[in-house]
Amino acid sequence: MQNIIDRFISYVTVDTESDPNSNTCPSTEKQWNLANQLVEELKQIGLDDVTIDENAYIMATLPSNVKHDVPTIGFIAHFDTSPDFSGANVKPQIVKNYDGGDIILNQEQNIVLSPSYFKDLLQYKGQTLITTDGTTLLGADDKAGITEIVSAMEYLIQHPEIKHGTIKIGFTPDEEIGRGAHLFDVEKFGADWAYTMDGSQIGELEYENFNAGYAKLTFSGKSVHPGYAKGKMINSILLANKFLSKLPKDEVPQKTTGYEGFFHVHHITGSIEESVVELIIRDHSMKKYLQRKKLIEKIAKKINKKYSKKFGGDILKYEIGNQYFNMREKIEPVMHIVDIAEQAMKDLGIKPLIKAIRGGTDGSQLSYKGLPCPNIFAGGHNFHGKYEYVPVESMQKATEVIVKIAELTATRYE
Template sequence: MSAVVERFLKYVKYDTKSDGDSGITPSSEGQKVFARELVVELEKMGMQNVTIDDNGYVMAELPSNLDKQVPVIGFIAHMDTSPDMNGKGVNPQIIKNYDGNDIVLNEAENIVMKVEDFPEVKNYIGKEIITTDGTTLLGADDKAGIAEIITAMEYLINNPEIKHGTIKIGFTPDEEIGQGADHFNVKDFGADFAYTIDGGPIGELEYENFNAAGAKITVIGRNVHPGYATGKLINSMLIASEFVSMLPKKETPECTKGYEGFYHLTGFKGEVEETKLQYIIRDFDKNQFEKRKSMMSKLVDDLNNKYGARTVILEIKDQYYNMKGKIEPVKHLVDNAFEAMKQVGVVPKVTPIRGGTDGARLSFMGLPTPNIFTGGHNFHGKYEFIPSFAMEKAVEVILKIVEIYSK
């Protein structure tokens, strides 16, 4: 078993599911535990200036062994896993020499990853792939990124004859709830630019991402005994369902692709008295992004006009913006990553991120940060998987980027 795979299988055992309602950073205790373990590992392997701050951000440095000045490169990944799916008790399954057929994830629960539903898995016939057991997510987003960065640093430490400039690494909490860069100290990090290792399938290289916002909608109802409810009862769940039905039905994640934006209902919890909805709003185009937020506000106003003022309460918070404008002036970041992939036998695929990374916000904070693949597929759910060789190639890409900038 390769070092990066062994490391990844160890990391996914930590429950680091983030919690958007906690109000603290990191948002879950498991992230603190994982961060402290990473600090111990980094110090033991010989990284320098290893730190962890009060908010759980882990940073470390590999000093230059060159006799000249070259850019300081950073590599960043996040420690949390998505709140959309259970991340406790992850039990990875290793499928060796995958045969191209459906994969039984959990025989007892009859959970099967069918090729007709996930045809991309056939790209890995003959390869080793790592899956879930059907009861949790896997955590490749982004523990694969952490494993790949640390494995690359370990290789450089163990092979001091390889020349490199100063390298900074950073591991952030709460990226999945849009807060990964909230307390990231760009000045203390000290890199000229960075890469997040937080992408999907092998070859992905991204410097465009969604503009993103989160919306919380609270619907206030009135409960009365149903036998005497005429003209009195107000069922908040029905009003919430009406709101959902008013949004464009084809502008959801499952109906969009490429540069198309969407509204995504991520939570619906209600009773007669009160119902809460949670949405994420996404669009690459800033004007369309603003229109989407305005539409949501208008629909809330329409329902309040219909049912009474403050029946429906809307809170919208911007999360991050499209980094394209911040990366284009330093396009060498993308060009050199593209070249690095080619040199290690990976076909580069420059695509827009239908999501976001810490790099999007960091780019607006003065640290241009495009995104590179981890190798994983189907993040945030029980059908998540990652090919072992893709993680190994990600390590090679990191090392090749370091080599290119050392020259």
């Protein structure tokens, strides 16, 4: 277990925060630091065909050690961290034999990780936790996944008695800004299917995610001296407010769960003459997702119709687009790949938690690029913030799941 701790810490202490405002790939130069470190490590543990391309996508191969034909499987993780919270100068803290009480992350700033708020902590009583120092995120999303994949490959190399087919691994940049799969070369990767190691708590197994879209709404107005504005002024801020009031008030992130979709307004800028609203659209059901997009268009057209004469044209310009789709459509025809992962967990005494992702994953985009790719737990909790933590035992179990999947796949095709 110490090997996993040391490996994980060597990754999270390298700053790999991605940047949504950058047009390069990777989006930040500093991602190369860990990428190059990983390439050397993969060579050292004995993997074949270790490559890194001009965009920092890393691939490597563990050759088959059986004579019969086995489908080539892959394991994928991302090495960037979220720009939502600082990933610089990460100082991991190790809490051994967690007693179930409050964990002081930062005494000076009175930052406490408490089970009274984060109830999931209690299921890890007696285990070893790795936390932040309260000033940064940890980076378990997804450096825990990288740790587990590398550790599993190292274990398989050291234990040739465990039979397996050809295994491909891939590490990507910029997943946290939605671009992790954009330049992933599925044909070069050469796997029949793969698994992203990018879930949260132990047992998670996911093959459904949101259908995701966005809308950008630009409202125009007319500015007139407020003392003489009657019948003349059009305040774009109030128009934007009127639009938002037409959306279902309870279909927002803070009031939805499970398979419930939502509209989420995440940016507003405004003045009398121009206001811009940016929002995202989410739903697991394709039918409901399309209905949500149509609702936005319907409201926009009504506003334009109402103000066209007074304004002299469309007062609202809008852009509605797709971001990614529910991978269930691509996974269901090959459900045996989920069954194998589920059986691996059961064989290891892990209760599978099969549920839909209320978000997206590289696996979704990869599935639509021809690489079916369910998602498996990596073990971390409270991603993208100072309360992030990961139980070491969960990383150990995820490592064992990878090994067991490789073994079961080889056995299934004997």
